[in-house]
Amino acid sequence: MTGFVSFVSAGPGDPELLTLKAVARLGAADVVLYDDLASGAVLDHVRKGANLVSVGKRAGKPSAKQEHVSRLLVDYAATGASVVRLKSGDAGIFGRLEEELDALNAAGIAYEIIPGVTAACAAAAVSAIPLTRRHTARRVQFVTGADVTGELPDDLNWAALADPHALTALYMGKRTFPALAARLIAQGMSPDTPALLAESVGHVDQRLVRTTIAGLVAQLAQENVTATAVILYGALAGTD
Amino acid sequence: MTGFVSFVSAGPGDPELLTLKAVARLGAADVVLYDDLASGAVLDHVRKGANLVSVGKRAGKPSAKQEHVSRLLVDYAATGASVVRLKSGDAGIFGRLEEELDALNAAGIAYEIIPGVTAACAAAAVSAIPLTRRHTARRVQFVTGADVTGELPDDLNWAALADPHALTALYMGKRTFPALAARLIAQGMSPDTPALLAESVGHVDQRLVRTTIAGLVAQLAQENVTATAVILYGALAGTD
Numbered sequence: 001m002t003g004f005v006s007f008v009s010a011g012p013g014d015p016e017l018l019t020l021k022a023v024a025r026l027g028a029a030d031v032v033l034y035d036d037l038a039s040g041a042v043l044d045h046v047r048k049g050a051n052l053v054s055v056g057k058r059a060g061k062p063s064a065k066q067e068h069v070s071r072l073l074v075d076y077a078a079t080g081a082s083v084v085r086l087k088s089g090d091a092g093i094f095g096r097l098e099e100e101l102d103a104l105n106a107a108g109i110a111y112e113i114i115p116g117v118t119a120a121c122a123a124a125a126v127s128a129i130p131l132t133r134r135h136t137a138r139r140v141q142f143v144t145g146a147d148v149t150g151e152l153p154d155d156l157n158w159a160a161l162a163d164p165h166a167l168t169a170l171y172m173g174k175r176t177f178p179a180l181a182a183r184l185i186a187q188g189m190s191p192d193t194p195a196l197l198a199e200s201v202g203h204v205d206q207r208l209v210r211t212t213i214a215g216l217v218a219q220l221a222q223e224n225v226t227a228t229a230v231i232l233y234g235a236l237a238g239t240d
Numbered sequence: 241m242t243g244f245v246s247f248v249s250a251g252p253g254d255p256e257l258l259t260l261k262a263v264a265r266l267g268a269a270d271v272v273l274y275d276d277l278a279s280g281a282v283l284d285h286v287r288k289g290a291n292l293v294s295v296g297k298r299a300g301k302p303s304a305k306q307e308h309v310s311r312l313l314v315d316y317a318a319t320g321a322s323v324v325r326l327k328s329g330d331a332g333i334f335g336r337l338e339e340e341l342d343a344l345n346a347a348g349i350a351y352e353i354i355p356g357v358t359a360a361c362a363a364a365a366v367s368a369i370p371l372t373r374r375h376t377a378r379r380v381q382f383v384t385g386a387d388v389t390g391e392l393p394d395d396l397n398w399a400a401l402a403d404p405h406a407l408t409a410l411y412m413g414k415r416t417f418p419a420l421a422a423r424l425i426a427q428g429m430s431p432d433t434p435a436l437l438a439e440s441v442g443h444v445d446q447r448l449v450r451t452t453i454a455g456l457v458a459q460l461a462q463e464n465v466t467a468t469a470v471i472l473y474g475a476l477a478g479t480d
Contacts, residue, residue: 113368117330121356140382
């Protein structure tokens with residue numbers, strides 16, 4: 001008898017942004033493996049008596065633990081347990097989902113993936129910014145600002161990212177934004193391009209800052225960058 | 241006394257992919273304005289006695305009705321009603337949200353936006369495709385295949401869309417995919433690039449076809465294209 005793994009998207013942090021299916025899976029699981037970013041009130045939906053396992057990864061930090069997480073998933077499922085792997089935002093977007101699927105495929109363990117609300121959609125909604133707009137923002141792109149070492153990846157498509165007619169959402173990019181901004185400006189993007197910093201969306205310490213690319217670089221130089229954030233820039237509504 | 245408008249994201253169609261917040265808003269509304277694509281079992285959450293108004297828009301078809309929808313929103317809210325504007329997927333992604341926000345702003349009517357599960361996330365989840373992958377798919381982009389006349393927009397960023405190291409999700413693009421594919425191939429993208437057609441995700445008539453860009457062009461030439469679909473192409477898992 002083998003178990004089953006549900007990859008459950010926790011959404012951006014507001015427990016009301018869980019889907020009905022996510023709530024059902026949390027309520028039925030024997031074991032829930034969760035990250036720091038997918039915790040708090042979201043875990044209130046886990047049934048009493050379930051085994052809650054923190055795997056402690058944080059977006060944007062080096063993680064030597066991915067193999068360990070995959071191993072835990074396989075081991076718990078092999079006991080016949082119903083396992084939930086809870087991931088913040090949408091599980092398929094910047095969640096290292098591939099590695100965990102590979103491990104389950106190799107072990108012959110069945111799984112499902114429950115999609116959810118990704119951080120960019122939540123940040124845009126709370127800021128009343130449509131991510132796409134007829135004529136002026138027909139392309140929206142999500143990109144990571146941190147590779148596994150925490151640095152800006154050096155092989156991104158800078159021309160695509162510097163397109164002022166797209167709206168770009170940068171995940172895990174608060175620390176590396178100055179380096180990205182330098183690349184964008186070198187590609188010809190205006191330093192006055194609108195930008196939005198959306199920090200801790202849906203949490204009590206939520207902060208939204210509407211500025212420009214240059215303004216955000218200046219601001220980030222003066223503060224610590226530990227809070228989770230999404231940065232939107234480019235074709236933001238009302239500005240082009 | 242003025243009313244209030246909640247823009248509620250209905251998700252991709254599966255009523256279990258509604259968020260808890262969406263369910264709460266549907267249950268509390270006096271009036272619900274909904275599109276064809278955001279209907280069915282999702283509307284079971286609307287309280288008895290509420291006014292259900294179909295505004296009948298369909299993605300990818302010409303819509304002369306946008307002004308009419310905006311007018312209805314303003315008029316219902318002006319009566320003091322609690323209005324839900326239900327939009328399929330995530331309200332901020334290819335949902336003509338901007339025009340409706342503009343109308344409410346002009347009329348001085350307050351609103352909120354509840355984010356949801358966008359079609360690309362749902363299609364990827366049901367296909368077990370991570371939308372992003374470390375090293376090989378660091379950028380994911382969503383683009384529309386239809387402008388307001390239903391044709392392929394002629395001012396898209398073809399180079400960005402032809403990047404084999406990005407994963408692209410094409411919304412409302414089934415009919416115009418052959419024209420897009422010709423542009424991508426002219427930009428140097430291989431006709432053998434992996435592609436996935438995801439039709440009616442989460443519905444009883446769901447269909448998933450894994451193919452290539454050239455294969456999908458050939459297939460679409462032989463069938464009608466009325467069903468709602470998302471097309472993924474580019475850096476799909478396991479293929480690069």
